[in-house]
Amino acid sequence: MREWSDILDRLEADIAVAVSGGEPVPWNPPAEAGPLPPALADKARRLLDAQLESVNILGKIRNDALAHLDALSTVPGSRDASRPLILDVQG
Numbered sequence: 001m002r003e004w005s006d007i008l009d010r011l012e013a014d015i016a017v018a019v020s021g022g023e024p025v026p027w028n029p030p031a032e033a034g035p036l037p038p039a040l041a042d043k044a045r046r047l048l049d050a051q052l053e054s055v056n057i058l059g060k061i062r063n064d065a066l067a068h069l070d071a072l073s074t075v076p077g078s079r080d081a082s083r084p085l086i087l088d089v090q091g
Contacts, residue, residue: 001037003030008040011047019054 007030014024036044075087 001039003033004037004040007033008043008047012050015047015050015054019057 011027014027017024
C-alpha cells in the first residue's frame with residue numbers, strides 16, 4: 001500500500017506543478033505496483049478528476065495563447081525602423 005500511496009502522491013504533485021506553469025518530470029506507470037488497494041480508490045478517483053480538470057485548464061490556457069498569437073500575427077511589420085508603427089487598441 002505504501003508504494004501506491006507514493007505513486008498517488010507523485011501524481012498529485014505533478015498535477016500541481018503542471019497547472020502552476022511548471023513542467024512535471026515525465027511519468028512512467030509503475031510496473032510492479034500490483035493492484036490498487038481499495039483503501040486508496042477514493043484518492044485515485046479524486047486525482048483522476050483533478051487530472052481531467054487540469055487538462056481542461058491547460059487546454060484553455062493554450063487556446064488563449066494561440067488566440068493572442070493569432071492576433072499578433074495580424075499586426076503589420078515594419079521593415080523601416082525609422083517609421084513608427086502605431087497599433088490602434090481602441091477601435
